[in-house]
Amino acid sequence: MIYNSELHNFKQFISNWDIETEYVLFGASKECVQFIRSMDFLLGSGRLKIKYIVDHDVKSSTIINNLNEISSYYRESKQYKSDRKNIKLIHIDEFNGNEKVIITTDEYRQRYIKYLDERNVTHTTYKHIAGIWPLMYKNLVHIFQTDVLVTERCNLACSHCNMFIPHYDNPNHRNLSTIITDIDSYFKVVDFVSVFHLVGGEPFLHPDIENIIQHILLNHIDKLDKLIITTNGTVTPKESILQLLKDSDVILSISDYSDKLPKLKNKVMRTIEEYKNYEIKHYVRNEIEWYDFGDLRVKKNLEIDKLIKHFDSCTAPFRGLNDGKFYYCHLNTSAVRTNLFPLSDNDYVSLNNISNEDLIKFDLGYTDLGYITFCDNCNGCNTGIKVPVSYEKQGIREL
Numbered sequence: 001m002i003y004n005s006e007l008h009n010f011k012q013f014i015s016n017w018d019i020e021t022e023y024v025l026f027g028a029s030k031e032c033v034q035f036i037r038s039m040d041f042l043l044g045s046g047r048l049k050i051k052y053i054v055d056h057d058v059k060s061s062t063i064i065n066n067l068n069e070i071s072s073y074y075r076e077s078k079q080y081k082s083d084r085k086n087i088k089l090i091h092i093d094e095f096n097g098n099e100k101v102i103i104t105t106d107e108y109r110q111r112y113i114k115y116l117d118e119r120n121v122t123h124t125t126y127k128h129i130a131g132i133w134p135l136m137y138k139n140l141v142h143i144f145q146t147d148v149l150v151t152e153r154c155n156l157a158c159s160h161c162n163m164f165i166p167h168y169d170n171p172n173h174r175n176l177s178t179i180i181t182d183i184d185s186y187f188k189v190v191d192f193v194s195v196f197h198l199v200g201g202e203p204f205l206h207p208d209i210e211n212i213i214q215h216i217l218l219n220h221i222d223k224l225d226k227l228i229i230t231t232n233g234t235v236t237p238k239e240s241i242l243q244l245l246k247d248s249d250v251i252l253s254i255s256d257y258s259d260k261l262p263k264l265k266n267k268v269m270r271t272i273e274e275y276k277n278y279e280i281k282h283y284v285r286n287e288i289e290w291y292d293f294g295d296l297r298v299k300k301n302l303e304i305d306k307l308i309k310h311f312d313s314c315t316a317p318f319r320g321l322n323d324g325k326f327y328y329c330h331l332n333t334s335a336v337r338t339n340l341f342p343l344s345d346n347d348y349v350s351l352n353n354i355s356n357e358d359l360i361k362f363d364l365g366y367t368d369l370g371y372i373t374f375c376d377n378c379n380g381c382n383t384g385i386k387v388p389v390s391y392e393k394q395g396i397r398e399l
Contacts, residue, residue, distance in 0.1 A: 001312055003366035010357065014136050017100070017124055019047055026112045026123070027105025028055035028089055030071045031317070034144075035104050035126040037067060038194045038225060040082050042134045042142060052088035054095050056108070061090045097121050102129055106315040107382045130194070131360045140191040141356050143363055147318045147330040148182065150174055150212060151201040152337065156232055156257070159397040160290035160387050163334040165201055166396045167296065176208040180215055182321050185351045187220045189359060196224045197318065199330075204235040210244060217248055228253050233268040233284070245280045252282035260288050260389035289386040294379040295397060296335045302376055311371035314380040319363060326351055328362065332374040347372040 006012075025032055032053065039048040053070065064070055064087040092115070101123040103112050109125065116123045127144060134140040149163065152171035159166060196216070203209055216227060226249075233254040237245070245252070252275060258265040275282045294300075302310060319326060320333030325348040327333045332348075335341035346368045349359065379385050387393060 001308060001365060002368070002370040003361055008361075008366065010132050010136055010360075013128065013132050017129065017132075019043070019133060019137060020049070021100065022049040022051045024051050024095070024099040024101045025053045025104045025126075026055075026101050026116070027103060027108055028053050028058065028070045029105035029107065031106055031126060032104035033067050033070050034194050034225070035130055036070075036084065037082055038130060038142065038144075038192070039133070040084070041225065042140060042192060043137060045083055048129075050084075050087060051099060052090055053104075054090055054092050054101075056092040056111075058089055058091050061088065061094065063087070064089055102126055106317050109315050109382070110313055128364060131364055134192070135356060135360050139356070141189060141359060143190050143193045143319060143359075145195040145197060145317045145319065146186065146190075146193055146321050146326075147197040147199050147333075148179065148321045149200065149330070149334055149337070150179060150198050150203050150209065151206040152334075153205050154201040154232075155205065155234055156202070157394045158257075158290065158389075159393040159395055160292055162291065162293050162331055163199065163201065164296050164331075164338050164340075165334075166394075167338040167340055169339075171201065173206045173208075176211060178323065179208075179212055182324065183212075183216060183220065185324060186321055186326070187223050189351055189354065189356070191223065193224045195226045195228060195317075196220075198227075198229045200230075202232055202235055203229050204231055204237050204241070209237075210241045213241070213244060213248075213250065217244075217250075221249070226251060230255060232257065232264075233271045234264055236267075236271045236274050242274060242278045242280065245275075246278040250281065252280060254282055254284045255287045256284050257287050257389050259286055261391060288389055290389060290393070291381075291383070292379060292385040292387050293331060293381075294377055295399065296338065296341050296374075296377050298377060298399065300376050304370075307375055308370045310380060311365065311375045314375070314378075316381045320348075324351055325349070326359070326362070328365065328367065328372050329374060329378075331378060332372055335374055335377070341374065341377065344373045347374060 065085045067082050097119045104126045130144050134142040151173045152168045154165045157166045228251045230253045258268045316329050318330040320330035322333045327348040336343050349362045
């Protein structure tokens with residue numbers, strides 16, 4: 001949306017959503033766990049006052065004494081432990097509708113907004129609290145998630161890849177010095193990021209991936225909670241990388257397509273076995289479907305008001321870091337790199353010479369146009385539009 005100084009002023013937000021009030025969280029998700037962890041770390045344990053957590057997918061009320069029990073999808077990284085206990089989790093039918101709500105899920109955000117609006121319940125999102133509170137109370141710039149594309153090369157060619165890898169005519173590894181410069185520039189202006197995410201292509205194909213990981217661990221690990229590398233599991237890293245991963249808090253997210261692409265099974269199983277042998281933190285996502293984000297070559301030609309509504313309803317959690325630019329959407333980052341989608345200065349901000357407040361505004365979706373231009377080519381996140389993984393769905397998709 002377009003920033004309005006009267007409607008979206010951060011001081012006004014703080015007066016409506018102050019740190020002394022007790023709130024109900026809607027959504028027992030991995031985002032919920034990460035949100036609580038990050039707020040406790042940045043603002044002090046217990047400063048985010050939680051009355052209880054609501055979710056539609058719990059059988060009955062229960063008491064949580066470990067944050068990780070809130071969501072089975074959450075993966076803990078650093079040794080920082082929250083000491084929160086006695087967190088009440090209730091089913092949505094038990095919610096009485098009298099409290100102010102922070103929505104703490106990406107997947108079900110739109111569903112919960114509709115539910116709360118129908119009952120005239122005041123609500124905001126965890127992203128607004130996570131961005132505005134640290135800035136206003138501690139003068140800290142906190143970004144929830146940022147993705148870095150380290151390579152355009154991949155040993156697969158998934159037609160519905162959200163990085164549009166099949167569309168690169170001459171895919172290359174990004175230059176090590178450029179990646180390092182991007183990372184260092186980012187952490188000059190960002191005080192803390194909850195999730196820092198290295199992606200490809202296939203990151204372990206990059207000849208300097210070990211140096212990239214080492215640089216982050218040596219220089220910036222105290223400014224992030226979770227460092228994740230997403231891999232398809234078909235490339236087993238060399239021994240020095242395995243040892244580096246073993247000795248660190250890096251988490252590997254393995255997109256395992258082998259149930260639908262059985263030719264990959266032996267490679268993936270061999271790689272996972274190595275991770276287990278080295279006691280490397282990892283989790284496996286058995287991918288049998290791709291999300292269909294749309295085709296970057298196809299424009300929807302939506303009217304402006306519909307584009308803004310489409311943008312506002314999107315739950316894209318990932319910002320993109322590339323060539324000194326901080327993109328609102330990381331899919332947009334890769335679409336531009338394919339040279340099939342034009343670069344627009346509406347869709348990113350430069351990390352040089354930007355104020356803390358303007359960076360947070362952009363992270364919250366306040367763009368010059370009220371949307372990003374790539375929205376007109378994208379279906380959006382968490383739409384439920386999926387396509388089965390198959391050998392037939394390899395390479396550039398048919399129009």
